[in-house]
Amino acid sequence: MSFKEILAKLDLAKFKDAVYGATEHDVHRVLSKGKFCVDDFPVLVSPAAAPQLERMAALSQQITRLRFGKVMRLYAPLYVSNECVNACRYCGFNVHNKLARVTLNRDEVFREAEAIHRLGFRHLLLVSGEAPNKVTIEYLTDIVYELSRTFAGISIEIYPMDLEEYRALAAAGVTGIAIYQETYDRAIYKTLHKGPKADYDYRLAAIERAGEVGLRDLGIGALMGLTDFRIDMTCVTLHAAYLMKQFWRSQISISFPRIRAAAGAYAPPYLVSDKELAQTVFALRMVLPDADLVLSTREHAAFRDGMAAVGITRMSAGSRTNPGGYSLEEDSLEQFQIADDRTPAEVSAMLIGKNLEPVWKDFDRSFLFE
Numbered sequence: 299m300s301f302k303e304i305l306a307k308l309d310l311a312k313f314k315d316a317v318y319g320a321t322e323h324d325v326h327r328v329l330s331k332g333k334f335c336v337d338d339f340p341v342l343v344s345p346a347a348a349p350q351l352e353r354m355a356a357l358s359q360q361i362t363r364l365r366f367g368k369v370m371r372l373y374a375p376l377y378v379s380n381e382c383v384n385a386c387r388y389c390g391f392n393v394h395n396k397l398a399r400v401t402l403n404r405d406e407v408f409r410e411a412e413a414i415h416r417l418g419f420r421h422l423l424l425v426s427g428e429a430p431n432k433v434t435i436e437y438l439t440d441i442v443y444e445l446s447r448t449f450a451g452i453s454i455e456i457y458p459m460d461l462e463e464y465r466a467l468a469a470a471g472v473t474g475i476a477i478y479q480e481t482y483d484r485a486i487y488k489t490l491h492k493g494p495k496a497d498y499d500y501r502l503a504a505i506e507r508a509g510e511v512g513l514r515d516l517g518i519g520a521l522m523g524l525t526d527f528r529i530d531m532t533c534v535t536l537h538a539a540y541l542m543k544q545f546w547r548s549q550i551s552i553s554f555p556r557i558r559a560a561a562g563a564y565a566p567p568y569l570v571s572d573k574e575l576a577q578t579v580f581a582l583r584m585v586l587p588d589a590d591l592v593l594s595t596r597e598h599a600a601f602r603d604g605m606a607a608v609g610i611t612r613m614s615a616g617s618r619t620n621p622g623g624y625s626l627e628e629d630s631l632e633q634f635q636i637a638d639d640r641t642p643a644e645v646s647a648m649l650i651g652k653n654l655e656p657v658w659k660d661f662d663r664s665f666l667f668e
């Protein structure tokens with residue numbers, strides 16, 4: 299059964315009742331369990347659990363240490379294009395924003411990659427808007443094939459694709475994918491998206507197509523702030539649990555992007571506070587102990603530092619969210635503003651200072667047996 303079919307049977311109103319009807323007693327009952335499950339998530343993310351943040355942090359830290367040790371995996375995004383045919387209301391790359399657009403040619407991509415490699419990264423995330431006429435499959439397979447000589451892991455965060463396209467990318471050297479549903483609420487999704495991305499079902503099923511071709515790393519998430527984050531993150535939790543069962547050979551990762559200011563004038567309808575985001579991370583860690591939890595440089599340094607030891611297991615660092623940002627054009631259109639502008643070396647030093655181990659490379663293609 300696909301996740302679309304599972305989602306169709308879920309009653310989101312029931313989640314709302316579970317989240318907003320949770321009492322102090324429910325929270326204590328759940329927290330006193332030795333082991334948690336996805337059904338506990340609505341209570342753990344509820345406003346009733348907010349006063350228990352410190353206790354949740356301690357539990358989350360214990361579980362993280364047990365499952366992941368002291369490891370913090372580092373990666374860098376490489377924006378290959380800021381062109382996009384979609385009109386997502388919340389995004390700086392929205393087709394209606396009449397700002398400088400660029401798709402890097404292969405030499406420019408390699409120059410950017412070299413700059414990222416020099417910073418120490420061996421895991422790369424290729425990012426673009428939805429511009430299938432510019433960022434074609436041929437373009438992607440060509441650059442991925444080259445980049446896989448020097449990068450151990452190459453993930454993509456681009457537009458959703460067909461099974462055969464994912465197969466071609468996997469054969470070229472793509473090892474992972476990140477594709478966020480943005481919101482699982484169909485009605486709100488419809489009001490926010492125009493263009494090919496408006497096809498909710500095609501996007502939702504993309505991660506399963508990527509799983510079918512055997513990508514090692516399957517990343518999902520919701521854009522926190524588009525709607526009630528507690529309900530969306532409950533759906534993310536169920537989605538991740540489904541993927542873990544279905545694609546047990548892959549690592550399932552979850553991201554928590556909060557909407558930030560971008561080119562255009564979109565004001566997020568729901569503002570998610572630091573405490574609410576932290577509670578969400580702890581709740582997720584408690585119910586999905588094996589999930590890789592990812593925090594990007596959208597978040598400010600103090601918050602990232604605080605979360606590093608207590609739930610998060612993967613971080614970007616020194617990110618540029620504009621194409622050419624590492625080595626070429628310094629001021630092309632960026633997708634969102636960076637809140638943590640420290641260098642990768644500074645982030646690494648922070649992690650070491652917290653007795654964590656920054657990991658720039660945790661996989662090699664030679665591990666794969668043909």
Ligand code: SF4
Nearest residue numbers: 382386389391392427
């Ligand atoms: S969110 Fe993605 S698809 Fe939507 S406008 Fe931005 S880059 Fe394009």
